[in-house]
Amino acid sequence: MAKLYSKKKLATQKMLPKKETISFLLNYSKALSIHKVGKSTFEIIAN
Amino acid sequence: MANLVLPDAVLVKNYISGDESALALLINRHQSKIYGFIYSKIGDRDLSDDIFQDTFIKVIKTLKTSSYNEEGKFLPWVMRIAHNLVVDHFRKAKKMPFQRETEEYSIFNYMTDNSLNIEGQIITAQVESDLAKLLEELPADQKEVLVMRMYQDLSFKEIADLTGVSINTALGRMRYALLNLRKIIEKNQIILTN
Incomplete structure (x- = not known):
């Protein structure tokens, strides 16, 4: 049988981004609205 | 769910x-x-x-x-x-x-601080004060030339003018000053390095 050289421990280590990053993204998504007027696109971020 | x-x-x-x-x-x-x-x-x-x-x-x-x-x-x-x-x-x-x-x-590892550390500073200060004491042992004319040359950074021409002797005499006094200093250091087994 072929030998597996990869270390299982490293391969299975779960990497997750910080909670702050996720919450920033979700808030950013909620705040952002994009409007297309003719050829122009307007990004509006609600505070 | x-x-x-x-x-x-x-x-x-x-x-x-x-x-x-x-x-x-x-x-x-x-x-x-x-x-x-x-x-x-x-x-x-x-x-x-x-x-x-x-x-x-x-x-x-x-x-x-x-x-x-x-x-x-x-x-x-x-x-x-x-x-x-x-x-x-x-x-x-x-x-x-x-x-x-x-x-x-x-x-x-790449940035080095070239200034002396505390120990080095103490040693340097000690060496300088020892040297000042040794200078007091020299004859007045030799001491005068050495101080003017080393501490006041004057040229031998300026020293000659100020002390009213020829340049050669000033050079000779400097030479004897250094020889005498060396003798005193050897005699008393003083270590003047850091």
């Missing part, structure tokens, strides 16, 4: 039509793969977080402008964005190399 089994395509559609929670589910579902991919290339948690964030900012903008073409390939598309941002990062890093401080790399 039903949302958990919704395919990406449906979640994307829901998100485009205004369901913000769909994005949370999409991120939650794929964050490990995307973040793991970025981290495997970057090797730095903070930078990976930045790139992860930029990736999803692009995703959000594209979805909100409705320019996303759903072909059932949400994850490969996000991975492609992440990959491009990683490439951009390395391109930028190449233009402006940035080295983060790690255990193997320390900026202080």
